[in-house]
Amino acid sequence: MKSAWLSIVLVAGCVDYMTPDPRDTLASLPSDVPTPADNPTTPEKVALGRALFWDPILSGDRDVACATCHHPDFAYGDGLAVSVGVGGRGIGPVRATNLDAPRTPRNAQTVLVTAFNGLTLDGAVPAEEAPMFWNHRVASLEQQVFGPIKSDAEMRGTSIPEEQIVDVIVARLAGIPEYAVLFEAAFGAEGVTPSTLAKAIAAFERTLVPTDTSFDRYMKGDDDAMSTSAIRGMHGFIFQGCARCHNGPMLSDFKLYELPIPATHGGPEVLGEATGKFRTASLRMISRTAPYGHNGVFENLSEVADFYHNIPVTTPLLEGDVEPPLGGGDDLLAFFEALSDGAFDRTIPDRVPSGLSPGGP
Ligand code: HEC
Numbered sequence: 565m566k567s568a569w570l571s572i573v574l575v576a577g578c579v580d581y582m583t584p585d586p587r588d589t590l591a592s593l594p595s596d597v598p599t600p601a602d603n604p605t606t607p608e609k610v611a612l613g614r615a616l617f618w619d620p621i622l623s624g625d626r627d628v629a630c631a632t633c634h635h636p637d638f639a640y641g642d643g644l645a646v647s648v649g650v651g652g653r654g655i656g657p658v659r660a661t662n663l664d665a666p667r668t669p670r671n672a673q674t675v676l677v678t679a680f681n682g683l684t685l686d687g688a689v690p691a692e693e694a695p696m697f698w699n700h701r702v703a704s705l706e707q708q709v710f711g712p713i714k715s716d717a718e719m720r721g722t723s724i725p726e727e728q729i730v731d732v733i734v735a736r737l738a739g740i741p742e743y744a745v746l747f748e749a750a751f752g753a754e755g756v757t758p759s760t761l762a763k764a765i766a767a768f769e770r771t772l773v774p775t776d777t778s779f780d781r782y783m784k785g786d787d788d789a790m791s792t793s794a795i796r797g798m799h800g801f802i803f804q805g806c807a808r809c810h811n812g813p814m815l816s817d818f819k820l821y822e823l824p825i826p827a828t829h830g831g832p833e834v835l836g837e838a839t840g841k842f843r844t845a846s847l848r849m850i851s852r853t854a855p856y857g858h859n860g861v862f863e864n865l866s867e868v869a870d871f872y873h874n875i876p877v878t879t880p881l882l883e884g885d886v887e888p889p890l891g892g893g894d895d896l897l898a899f900f901e902a903l904s905d906g907a908f909d910r911t912i913p914d915r916v917p918s919g920l921s922p923g924g925p
């Protein structure tokens with residue numbers, strides 16, 4: 565009944581389903597990025613972190629960098645359903661052409677805005693506790709760094725055991741004079757250690773925060789910042805119940821839910837598990853980070869909308885009150901675009917201190 569009523573309202577003139585002030589449920593990003601007391605951001609750390617982020621020297625066989633899977637051309641994701649690290653070549657979907665290369669179990673999230681992970685309507689969590697990954701298994705950007713370095717499929721490969729890889733990388737870095745200089749400039753006498761390696765990368769990631777999206781400007785009071793369609797989409801989004809979970813400045817409550825996400829798409833890729841609890845995905849940069857879902861099963865946003873449209877009304881988590889997207893979805897897509905159009909650092913370095921190819925071969 566509700567849907568029929570809605571269609572009539574839509575035909576009649578759209579504004580009738582306007583929700584109360586969207587600022588009750590959604591918010592702009594603050595300008596101050598949460599930062600741990602023991603790792604204040606400095607230009608020296610950021611310069612070092614950027615070099616490390618792009619340098620395949622951090623991988624066992626010197627063939628994968630963080631930027632391989634978090635590349636500015638793919639809004640700091642990789643454009644793949646699930647990632648290909650070791651055994652892949654190139655950037656983006658082309659990496660999937662080696663069917664023998666191992667796949668990560670999950671879709672690569674964007675690193676843009678990750679510095680604000682954990683920020684909800686209730687406020688920010690300390691940077692030391694910022695939840696990372698689809699299932700929140702690691703806290704803080706600093707601790708996250710060791711995940712991909714130790715993972716055989718992502719960066720380590722098989723030639724160096726997991727217990728040794730971090731020490732091997734630290735020794736490699738210490739042996740490159742240019743890195744010795746950069747670490748000294750950033751951390752003084754502390755030099756190259758696992759901790760300074762992680763701190764530098766985290767400091768760089770804390771600069772990857774597009775805070776000037778149309779949505780942020782609208783939320784701060786610039787009524788012209790968002791198109792009428794995007795504003796309609798935003799109200800529809802709230803009205804439909806999406807903002808019960810996708811709320812606050814990150815469009816996420818940072819809680820874990822088990823939604824009935826399909827396991828496979830039917831494509832050639834091996835897709836990861838579809839059961840388990842996963843974080844309400846942040847919808848920041850959402851128009852730039854296809855495919856979607858923790859296993860990348862949705863190729864585009866229309867497929868995600870169809871998923872919510874067809875979701876069984878008996879799904880307890882959604883309690884039957886999540887409405888299918890309104891107005892053919894164009895307004896919703898306009899709203900998503902307003903969450904995604906912020907400026908971010910697209911610099912691809914010409915070289916990295918190891919002399920290897922930035923971002924990997
Ligand atoms: C082989 C591809 C690959 C490489 C290389 C890689 N990542 Fe990731 N990254 C992923 C995937 C996949 C996820 C999601 C994993 C999960 O949630 O289980 C992820 C998640 C993250 C997250 C968490 C984002 C969030 O919102 O929770 C951060 C931060 C991150 N990566 C940074 C890095 C850094 C720093 C490096 C280099 C040290 C790196 N990644 C190397 C694929 C990769």
Ligand code: HEC
Nearest residue numbers: 805806808809821825842843844845856857858868872881
């Ligand atoms: C019960 C909480 C909840 C509600 C309500 C909800 N979502 Fe989600 N949403 C999630 C979770 C959890 C995920 C991650 C699912 C996964 O992959 O396991 C997600 C994922 C998404 C994604 C994919 C994001 C990405 O980066 O892969 C989009 C887009 C999305 N939701 C849009 C919506 C829309 C539109 C609505 C309203 C029709 C909605 N959601 C309602 C919890 C919710």
